[in-house]
Amino acid sequence: MNSDQPAGTAAATKAATIIVIGAGQAGGWAAQTLRKEGFTGRLVLIGDESHPPHERPPLSKAVLAGEAAPESLTLLKPDAFHALALEWRHATHVTRIDRPAKCIETANGEAIPYDKLILCTGGKARHLAVPGSDSAPVYTLRRIEDALALAPALGPGRAIVVIGGGWIGLEVAATARKKGAEVTVVEAQGRLCERTVPAQVSEHLLALHHSHGTRVLLGAGVEQVSRSADGRSVVGLTNGSELPCDAIVVGVGLVPNDQLARDSGLACEGGVIVDARCQTSDPDIFAAGDVAVTPNPWAGRRLRLESWQNAQEQGIAAARSALGLEVNYQPLPWFWSDQYDMNLQIYGVPSLAHRVVARGNPGADSFVLFYLDGNVVKAAIGHNAARDLRFARRLIEQNKPVDADQLADAGVPMSKL
Ligand SMILES: Cc1cc2nc3c(=O)[nH]c(=O)nc-3n(C[C@H](O)[C@H](O)[C@H](O)COP(=O)(O)OP(=O)(O)OC[C@H]3O[C@@H](n4cnc5c(N)ncnc54)[C@H](O)[C@@H]3O)c2cc1C
CATH class of the missing domain: 3.30.390.30 (FAD/NAD-linked reductase, C-terminal dimerisation domain)
Known part of the structure; x- marks a missing residue:
């Protein structure tokens, strides 16, 4: 038990039920922190994927390259996960939070009451909203299954069009080139990673990808995607040109999974709004990771961070806060990317x-x-x-x-x- 724990906290939470929704990185850290901090009550971890809590960064790198197995992403070894003595509901989607009744409902009809709830629902890959994207085969990359489906499409000599010159798009482009594919990156903005880095770094990224033989089209809008008569995919650009290819990969950002929170009336703004205690507008509900919008003194505004560091540290912070421990979560944002x-x-x-x-x-x-x-x-x-x-x-x-x-x-x- 942590020495800075306020008196009475363990007694207050001993018999309680804490539910963590979302068994990704933040949810996994929240669950293990609850136990580490001495929580002995009922702990329920619910995730709609079939995998135990895991990290995603290698999905666009070593796993996509075929150099690491998906099992290597798991946060905890099976014994350590088992030792948490939690109720793990995998492949289970939470459909509703009934805040007045302090109860959540799952898609398979289960209702579970809670005393404290931690939302770690992350986000999903944004889909390309252009004609044809529902019918032509288009890959996105968020889950283990996405990486396993995409990997075989990136073989030597294959022509790949990556739509989106952000971090995921560029990492996929780098991995595809390493595997011998011909890669074109299509970016709507005037430079790469425009949302997150200054122009000098965008230029550096552009030079890096050029030096590895990737074609990069900047300021290029996608009008539609389609299938040609010979079964190839085609990306049609707004300037009228067409890019025939063997696979289209879309990396155009993330949509936070905040629908559940919004439906239950929690304050949201492009994610679930929390304070420096990771507390939402409901004092019994906390949020962490990619879904949480947090005041960040380093930015001077609220930020939703999409990073490995934040998923881990905010998962820990939210769990401590749910136990009544003192938390003042003000992380200096840290992000990394590996390309070539x-x-x-x-x-x-x-x-x-x-x-x-x-x-x-x-x-x-x-x-x-x-x-x-x-x-x-x-x-x-x-x-x-x-x-x-x-x-x-x-x-x-x-x-x-x-x-x-x-x-x-x-x-x-x-x-x-
Ligand atoms: C391909 C890839 C590469 C990355 N590379 C880097 C990197 O190099 N460096 C870096 O700093 N960061 C990187 N990141 C970002 C980092 O992995 C994420 O910030 C982190 O995974 C976020 O963790 P999370 O737990 O908040 O969300 P997630 O990992 O998305 O987990 C949320 C979980 O909640 C589940 N869920 C959602 N709604 C419900 C519901 N209603 N009921 C039940 N379950 C639900 C989801 O299915 C998911 O399993 C990368 C991400 C990806 C996808």
Whole structure:
């Protein structure tokens, strides 16, 4: 039991029932944290997938490449999962939260009362809303089954069109190229990953994919997808051109699974709104992970983070909060992406207003871009620079002025700053 636990918390939650909806990464961490913090009551984990809680990042990387088995994604070994002594309802969809009765209902007709509820329902891959996308074979990538279905379509010599030049699209493009496919990325915006990184990093990503022989079409709208007479797929662009291919992969973002929360009257805005305690507008309901919209002091606004780090840390925070423990969840956002031999990491929230200081040559094999407000580092993006980024993280968290010249000088060890 944690030493900072307020007196009486264990007694208050001992006999209670806590339900976690969503058995992905956040739900898995919430469930194991409840037990770790000493919760001995009834614990029900409900997920509509058939797999135990697992992580998704390798789905677009090692699993798609055929280098890792889906079983390797599981959060807990079977013994450890079993030791949680929870009621696991897999392949079970929750259809309703009856807040006045404090009860949830599942699609197979079960009603389970709760004292506290934790929503970790994540999100689903956004579908392409253009004519033909229901009839032509179009792949998305969110679940294990999606990766297993897509992997065989990426063989040598196959022509793949990836619609969407965001993180998932670019990781799929990189994996497909590594497997010998011919890849075209179609992006509607003027640059890659426009929503999440500054232009300099978009250019770096573009150069990386060009250097591996991927064709990238920027500012290219998709008008329709179809099937040609010879059975191939065709992506029709708004400029009238057509891209015949063997497979279409759509990576155009995520739709948060907040319908359940919205139907039950919880405050939502592109996800379930929570406070720094991970508490929703109902004091007995908490939310975490990709579905949660959380005040973030590093961004100065509410954010819905779609990242491995947030799924784990907010899952832990929501569980602690449900037990009445003190929680003030204010994470410095951290995200990484692996494409080819590039490991790109982002700490904080870079903004256009920031002054950019480069350490190393952007475009080289290893560099860090720092984003400064005055002389204070607010965010950092690094390419193959994990060690420097660990120090950058500390600089951001310390919020202290630094010497920008020293920051830019790769000869000055980051530890000295
Ligand atoms: C292909 C891929 C690659 C990624 N790569 C990276 C990366 O490199 N770096 C990084 O930082 N992040 C990465 N991410 C993001 C990271 O994996 C997610 O942020 C994380 O998985 C979110 O976890 P979650 O538990 O909030 O949601 P999810 O993992 O989506 O889990 C939610 C679960 O709830 C279930 N559910 C929803 N509604 C209901 C309901 N009503 N009843 C029952 N069950 C329900 C869903 O089916 C799902 O199983 C990647 C994601 C994907 C898809």
